[in-house]
Amino acid sequence: MGDIVKQPGRLRPAPENFLSEEQVKAVGSGRRDFLRKSFLVAGAALAAPKLVRAAEGDPNILENPAWTTSLGLPVATNPYGMPSKFESQLLRRESPGLARVGGASVSFAPLQGLFGIITPSGLHFERHHQGWHDIDPSKHRLMVNGSDDSLLKKAKVYTLDELMRLPSVSRIHFIECGANTGLEWGNVAVPTVQYTHGMLSCSEFTGVPLKVLLEDCGVDYKKARYVLAEGADGSSMTRTIPMEMVESGEVFVAYGQNGEMLRPENGYPLRLVVPGVQGVSWVKWLRRIEVGDKPYATKDEAVHYIDLLPSGQHRQYSSIQEAKSVITTPSGGQTLLDKGFFNVSGLAWSGRGRIKQVDVSFDGGINWKTARIEGPVQNKALTRFNVDWVWDGSPAILQSRAMDETGFVQPTYGQLRKVRGTKSIYHNNAIQSWKVIESGEVSNVQVL
Amino acid sequence: MFRFSKTILVFALFSASTAAFAFDKYQGVGRPATPAEVKAWDIDVRPDFKGLPKGSGSVERGNEVFEEKCASCHGSFGESNEVFTPLAGGTTKDDIKTGNVKGLSSGELPQRTTFTKVATISTVFDYIQRAMPWTAPKSLKADEVYAILAYLLNLQEIVPADFTLSDKNIADVQKLLPNRNGMTTDHGMWPGAPAKKGGIGNGGKPDTANKVCMKNCKPEVQIGSTLPDYARTAHGELRDQNRSFGPVRGTQTLGPEAAKKAADAGTLDLATKSGCMACHGMKSKIVGPGYSEVVARYKDQTDAESRLIAKVKAGGQGVWGSIPMPPNGHLKDEDITTLVKWILSGSK
Known part of the structure; x- marks a missing residue:
């Protein structure tokens, strides 16, 4: 249990930041009148008239702060603007022990502190297979060719x-690593939503539909039913993509992300966008597209990104990210400040289309309440949901359950494990549960 | 006559450009790839061995190349679990007969290795050729790739020690892969055409069928698992991974020593960003020596700091083995000094 709070329904006035660590602890130990005293103590440390004023109200109101009584900084002080210095805690982070080499690891997006549906580009999750590079766009090329000459009128090369x-x-599309929530197949393993669900991001991508390029090269759609996408990094990552998705126009080669160029960690200057499909297929630093008449069984679809079933068989070419959701506020590793009203907020998404409905339970899945969905709801994009909750200070288990436009409903852990066992690693879309105890501490639990 | 044929030609071109879709519609965009360019980049090898280069390599030669270029990460026998998961082990003679690795379902396998999973030998060839060795991808010649693969197949007891793998016999080896029958595509997660229409999978039919229930959906809540104590603190101070304001705070999970650890993590971060951690472990060797090994070697040398700074800058070879450390001219002098001091002080 955390040191901050051990009492239910504790009251904490706004000016928390002038409490010292010890004072905060004292509050946690149950001396609830301490806050009032500390208010006075903090005031007493200042000049006497201020003590009087502090008793009259909040010094943050009674005393105009420096930013209200002085000149601010000029424009373009930061030619490329950065987040406030008070936002330094929300960073993408690695999960210790997950990978032993940084070049073949993952950093997770801090979903616990994000709003809406767009992931700030600098907080977009990372997954590299052999490290990342900042590629010179003037030297980057995209080649389109065929596994043999009969599939394409001519192989071509394009510059940026x-x-x-x-x-x-x-x-706007979500991208989710196939292994997101993979640490949790067998049991609870990690404490926060950053590590349970943070291999998930959502951006507005800009680029050219792949079908435009394939048709420019004279593709023969009758014969070429598969596409191989290949990256320009050391791993030259490859994945097989079905031509049906390309023909539909939804697969595109992207250079833009959230209004600017892609970030290097996300594939600058060119990556593939394969909506609804796991992130590994969104090949970064895209250098080559090959059209073929057969799938390719590349390393990341024949050794990794295959789903182990209880029978001992592996599912191969499992690509779609099925409907899933998670409550991000409050979530594991957080502590509620007080009992009373909360806006419970989370994300829902489906690789099969739009989110139709999200329900939230506060009693571990016995009763459910339909959440408000923030529109416009987009195809294969993150969708933000919110629901009102008045916490009475007693234990609760929070869950969210997404349904997509195909009518598919996100499964429970019990349902998912029944068909896929506990060793799959990939495509864990089970309902996430967060347990709230009397102290307000929220932790990760699994409800079957 | 001349004029007539020209007209025919123009007509033919016009027809082509108004075919089912607009081939060559985007004038001035893109150019034909030359055969040499396609050859340079089109290195993929498919399960039907389309794209496989000609060549051969023996188990013996593979042993030599593996020891020189692969063993530092994978262990001499592909067994190492230090840097990557093991390549070899976990299959039996019986698996080679059936084409299904029994350990995958029996629960006897402590860990899945590459050869307990892979069903297509082309996959391994393709990957070694395109991505290995780790720090110098695409530097292997085709014969070396054959040799390394032959050595791995021998480790797995799929081929004998005097075997030479080549483009001529690789299809025969495919028939001996221990998990060659271990893949299924009978699922609903392929986004293209289903198997019955020449594609893959069952056409998108999901394997779970939860229902929307709103009231009294079950008699009780069954908890399957809760967060273990070690996992609560394994991810550092959670208080510092949340905003310091808003409806919630990050739960305090660590004591006051967390601050010191965070400072050390800063230097570790610098080491990671500078690329050091790709080859050096904190304690043990990855490609280059572990930092505690460096400390042990230099502990009595008064000029250790200046010597190591020079070494990090210019690169070196021979002290720790044949794999050279590349020069690091791109790093700032002050960062190199910080890193070397940190390493020599026990990188804590």
Whole structure:
């Protein structure tokens, strides 16, 4: 249990930041009148008239702060703006012990502190297979060829100059690593939503539909039913993509992300966007597209990203990220400040289309309440939901359950394990549970 | 006559450009790839061995190349679990007969190795060729890839010690892979055409069927698992991973020593960003020596700091083995000094 709070329904006035660590602890130990005293003590440390004033109200109101009584900084002080210095805690982080080499690891997005549906580009989760590079766009090329000459009229090479002349699309899509929540297949393993669900991000991507390029090369759709996408990094990551998705127009080669160019860690200057499909197929630093008549069984679809079943068989070419949701506030590793009203907020998404409904339970799944969905709800994009909750200070288990437009409903752990066992690693879309205890501390539990 | 054929030609071109879709519609965009360019990049090898280069390599030669270029990460026998999960082990003679690795379902396997999983030998060839060795991908010649693969197959007791793998016999080896029958595509998670229409999978039919229930959905809540104590603190101070204001606070999970650890993590972060941790472990060797090994070697040398600073800058070879450390001219002098001091002080 955390040191901050051990009493239910504790009251904490706004000016928390002038309490010392010890004072905060004292509050936690149950001396509830301490706050009032500390208010006075804090005031007493200042000049006497201020003590009087402190008793009259909040010094943050009674005393105009420095930013209200002085000149601020000029424009373009920061030519590329950065978050406030008070936001330094929300960073992408690694999960210790998950990978032993940073070049083949994961950093998780801090979902516990994000709002809405767009992931700030600098907090977008990372997964690299052989480290990342900041590629010189003037030297980057995209080649389109065929596994044999009969599948394409001519193999072509495109520069960024050329790709950016072509008709473009801008679309908001989620990207989720197939292994997101993979640490939790067998049992609870990690404390916060950053580590349970943080291999998830959502951006507006801008680029050229792949079908435009394939048709520019004279693809023969009758014969070429698969696409191999290949990266320019050391791993030259490859994945097989079905031509049906390309023909539908939804697969595109993207250079833009949230209004600017892609970040290097996210594939600058070119990556593939394969909506609804696990992140590994969104090949970064995209250098080559090959059209073929058969799937490729690449390393990341024949050794990794295959789902082990209880029978001992592995599911191969499992690609779609099925409907899933998670409550991000409050979530594991957080402590509620007080009993009373809370806006419970979370994210829902489906690789099969739009989110239709999200329900939230406060009693571990016995009773449910339909959440408000923040629109417009987009295809294969994160969708934000909110629901009112008045916490009475007693234990609770919070869950969210997403349903997508196909009518598919996110499964419970019990349902998922019944068909897929506990060793799959990939595609864990089970309902997440957060347990709230009397102290307000929220922790990760699994409800079957 | 000349004029007539020209007209025909123009007509033919016009027809082509108004085919089902607009081939060559985007004038001035892109150019044909030359055969040499396609050859340079199109290195993928498919399960039907399309794309496989000609060549051969023996188990013996593979042993040599593996020891030189692969063993530092994978262990001499592909067994190491230090840097990556093991390549070899976990299969039996019987698995080679059936094509299904029994340990995957019996629960006898402590850990899945590459050869307990992979069903297509082309996958391993393709990956070694495109991505290995770790710090110098695409530097292996085709014969070396064959040799390394032959050595791995021998470790797995799939081929004998005097075997030479080549483009001629690789299809025969495919028939001996221990998990060659271990893949299923009977699932609903392939986003393309289903198997019955020549594609993959069952056409998108999910394997779970939860229902929307709103009231009294079950008699009781069954908890399957809660957060173990070690996991609560394993991810550092959670208070510092949340905003210091808002409806919630991060739960305090660590004591006051957390601050010191965080400072050390800062230098570790610098080491990671500078690329050091790709080759050096805190304690043990990855490609280069572990930091505690460095401390042990230099502990009595008064000029250790200046010597190591010079070494990090210029690179070196021979002190710890044949794999060279690359020069690090891109790092700032002050960062190199910070890193070397940190390493020599026990990197704590």
